[in-house]
Amino acid sequence: MDKAARQRRLEQLGRVCRERGMRCTIQRRAILEAALELGNHPSAERVYEAVTPRLPGVSKTTVYRALESLALLGVITKACHPGAVARYDCRTELHHHLICLHCDSIFDISDEQLDALVVPDTSGYGFEVTDFKVQLRGICRRCREHERREEST
Amino acid sequence: MDKAARQRRLEQLGRVCRERGMRCTIQRRAILEAALELGNHPSAERVYEAVTPRLPGVSKTTVYRALESLALLGVITKACHPGAVARYDCRTELHHHLICLHCDSIFDISDEQLDALVVPDTSGYGFEVTDFKVQLRGICRRCREHERREEST
DNA sequence: TTAAGTGCAAAAGCTTTGCGGGTAG
């Protein structure tokens, strides 16, 4: 994501905060910035590492709380993946995930056909769909190469 | 899932174990049985509770390890959802998930249109897709009713 | 027989909570 785009996201944060009566603190701004620069579905831990240099002394608690707040505001979203750690997704536009069942990596993928998916009627379940995401599960390049190397020995 | 179906799954376990040189222990059988009876995407904790009465003294460690093994064997799969705890999915046939962003519940949904989804070419990423799943994200009936009740007060 | 699997206890993460003090609006 380029600098201008990140700038726009920070402005979005300010706007959304005002709308919801939440504060746009330097911590939240810095944490959003760091998450945007990291890009690829960082864990809270990774974000913490990235924020520390630009905001020395920030606490891990704050990172957790800020990410939760940002997700609540809809500025980022919680990512869904197999495994234990919560991961965050900084892209808000519709996109999908390649999930490696071996190393738990997540890769973004954009595809018009996937976007055009027809969401079925879920009113029978009383369920209100707000969003959808396609998970393509399998093995990533790195893990495949690893496996091949092990087989050849 | 009815008794006959569960029986078939236990036989599947035996078969797959033999193929892969893994043992079909009473623990693994009991843990699979418990997971099948629970049905709805149980956490390791829930499975542990369900196994205990039928296999007193089983350790939580074993439940974790057995679920991991069962997933490795492909007898169950790890579910992917937003939130921290690992969840397991006992249905192996193609199906999709309604995910409540509020309470993290997962509901199964079957839909031919979703099943017919065209998996895009991911060879450019070096990624080999083995499986896919559509996540429809939103708010479940219960959480919606909760919200409505709170608003009216 | 014997390698894979299990139980126990303890450690290792990841995440949340309570509280006093700080600060954006």
Next chain:
DNA sequence: CTACCCGCAAAGCTTTTGCACTTAA
């Protein structure tokens, strides 16, 4: 000014690990 937010420390959960013992094949 004051309600919201932060940092700290400590607790709470889930999950993993090391090791000696057991057991399925």
